[in-house]
Amino acid sequence: MATQAQTPELRRWWLIVLIGRRPRRTLARIAVLVIVCVLVFKFVLIPVRIQGPSMLPTCRENQIHLVNRLAYRFHAPRRGDVVAIQMIQMASQHVMLLKRIVGLPDETVAFHDGRLFINGQMLDEPYVRYSCDWEMRPVAVGPDWYYVVGDNRSMAWADHHQGRASRERIVGKLLL
Amino acid sequence: MKNWLFRLLLLGGLAVAGIWLWRAWFPNPEKAIRRRLAELAQAASFGPNEGALAKAINCDKLADFFTGDAQVKVDVGGYAQTFNGRESLRSAALSARTTLTSLKVDFPDINITLGQDKQSAQVELTALGKVAGERDPQVYVFKFMLKRIGGDWLIRRAETVKTLM
Numbered sequence: 001m002a003t004q005a006q007t008p009e010l011r012r013w014w015l016i017v018l019i020g021r022r023p024r025r026t027l028a029r030i031a032v033l034v035i036v037c038v039l040v041f042k043f044v045l046i047p048v049r050i051q052g053p054s055m056l057p058t059c060r061e062n063q064i065h066l067v068n069r070l071a072y073r074f075h076a077p078r079r080g081d082v083v084a085i086q087m088i089q090m091a092s093q094h095v096m097l098l099k100r101i102v103g104l105p106d107e108t109v110a111f112h113d114g115r116l117f118i119n120g121q122m123l124d125e126p127y128v129r130y131s132c133d134w135e136m137r138p139v140a141v142g143p144d145w146y147y148v149v150g151d152n153r154s155m156a157w158a159d160h161h162q163g164r165a166s167r168e169r170i171v172g173k174l175l176l
Numbered sequence: 177m178k179n180w181l182f183r184l185l186l187l188g189g190l191a192v193a194g195i196w197l198w199r200a201w202f203p204n205p206e207k208a209i210r211r212r213l214a215e216l217a218q219a220a221s222f223g224p225n226e227g228a229l230a231k232a233i234n235c236d237k238l239a240d241f242f243t244g245d246a247q248v249k250v251d252v253g254g255y256a257q258t259f260n261g262r263e264s265l266r267s268a269a270l271s272a273r274t275t276l277t278s279l280k281v282d283f284p285d286i287n288i289t290l291g292q293d294k295q296s297a298q299v300e301l302t303a304l305g306k307v308a309g310e311r312d313p314q315v316y317v318f319k320f321m322l323k324r325i326g327g328d329w330l331i332r333r334a335e336t337v338k339t340l341m
Contacts, residue, residue, distance in 0.1 A: 051312060051313065052312045052313075053312065061311075061312075085339065085340075086339075087285065087302050087315070087317050087339045088285055088287050088300045088301065088302060088317055088337075088339075089287065089300075090285060090287040090300075093284075093285045093302070094284035094285055094302075095284050095285055095302045095304065095315055097339060097340070099340075145341075148340065158253045158254040159253055161339065161340055162340060163338070163340030163341050164340060164341040165339070165340055165341075169339075
């Protein structure tokens with residue numbers, strides 16, 4: 001008898017836990033939450049899954065990161081920023097490159113004995129853990145272009161995507 | 177009143193069906209190109225258990241996506257080669273099928289620019305290739321020039337594009 005009396009009470013309690021005392025308000029909250037999530041994760045913070053070893057050890061395989069699309073709304077990209085780069089120019093993409101900005105507009109970038117030189121000066125790169133013997137003659141970075149490279153310098157030169165990317169191709173900054 | 181509503185609903189249903197049929201029979205060029213590229217990705221992919229006859233048939237099928245005088249320029253990771261014509265492409269596809277155990281090709285991002293005559297188009301796409309035994313997929317950007325010939329969109333020219341200069 002006691003259990004029969006408790007059953008409707010228990011059901012009511014569960015309903016309150018699941019949908020709250022005011023279901024209409026709960027529905028409105030869910031709708032707002034869904035809209036906010038869609039807007040944020042489509043237009044502001046893009047979730048990306050890392051594939052490939054070119055950004056090791058900063059970004060590891062299968063890690064999920066967020067790319068902030070608004071990062072460069074008020075200032076230009078800076079040296080050392082890890083950025084997502086469009087592979088082809090279109091509004092939204094499934095595949096993007098993830099690289100670190102090392103060269104800024106109107107600078108020259110070179111590699112000698114695996115070390116990076118900007119305008120002839122060696123750049124201190126604390127994020128690089130794996131040494132290499134890359135050699136590259138000085139390359140001029142044009143105005144509104146940036147030189148990007150991955151952190152994993154132990155990769156073969158031919159297998160490592162690196163080079164100049166135009167400003168319009170930079171989607172946003174990686175939030176670590 | 178009910179009869180009137182029924183007729184209106186029937187008319188609406190017929191209109192929707194008519195539009196659907198029209199679009200199925202006469203798809204807009206962009207949709208047709210996307211469908212064609214999906215078929216190309218499928219034709220370029222192969223599994224580990226493909227027999228000799230299936231290999232030959234599938235290579236023929238792949239070559240049929242290109243015009244007779246098609247030119248394909250590949251320049252990736254220090255490897256550069258140009259393939260001219262269907263026969264050369266067929267041989268390359270057969271060679272890839274002999275060398276690799278399996279390959280899964282996918283075009284996740286496709287950007288289509290139609291020509292003014294709607295009979296030609298330029299397509300920029302990201303090609304994702306997963307090779308059996310390799311942990312990371314190969315990613316390349318391709319530029320295709322397509323032409324509509326006999327109702328089919330055929331590739332006249334294809335070349336790899338470097339994202340970073």
